[in-house]
Amino acid sequence: MTSLPLPADAEAFDRIASARRSVRAFRPDPVPDDLLERLFTLAGKAPSNCNCQPWITHVVSGEAMESLRAQLAAAAASAPAAPDIAITNDYVEPYRQRRIASAITLYKTTGVTRQDVEGRQRLNLRNYQMFDAPHAAFFCLRRDFGMREAADLGIYAQTLMLALTAHGLGSCAQGTLSYYPDIIRRTLGVSDDLVCLFGLSFGYPDPADPTCAAITPRAGLEDTVVFHR
């Protein structure tokens, strides 16, 4: 980190980027419509390959949200996941250790241990209840797009998450929300030509919930960035 005095915008950005973290407990209050539109307009300022803006986002609230919550939770309790895009389960090192460290951080806030299979399953099922969030976004892409467009979608989603944080809102990106894509397509009328890459539960955080205390570790610069000076 530089020791030079920071411009006010840089200070604000540092604060927002550092404050963003995955929120897994929400209050029921809905986000006003005009704020929703502002946030998704900001997300659309993200850059993309050839400015193709490949993202197609379905933002869900109200009855559709409750219907999805019920259907996804029922599917997760009874059927194996059937995602459009394969799930990476067997990470090699060092990614495996990073995954374990972040899971342990989360489990610690809830009192669940790695050995507690039932407790872990209970936490996992909370994904499909979308952590009681009042809203979710589902990020879709054309099926024939590739990694470049998937990267565009990730940049778009992070822009959205930072905008949410700046407005006092919380969010959790969730690959798990893409594990039963037929439910998403059927309920939201999404064409078969699109895949759902991941979803995002969002709303006003419930700071009283212990999971909100989870601060996940990060690998050092020396392990993630190669400077050629």
Ligand SMILES: Cc1cc2nc3c(=O)[nH]c(=O)nc-3n(C[C@H](O)[C@H](O)[C@H](O)COP(=O)(O)O)c2cc1C
């Ligand atoms: C694309 C993507 C998918 C994710 N999927 C899930 C998920 O299904 N369930 C979950 O609880 N967290 C999920 N996360 C959140 C990560 O676990 C979290 O970002 C990571 O542990 C770092 O913690 P932080 O977001 O609090 O900084 C996902 C994050 C991303 C970017």
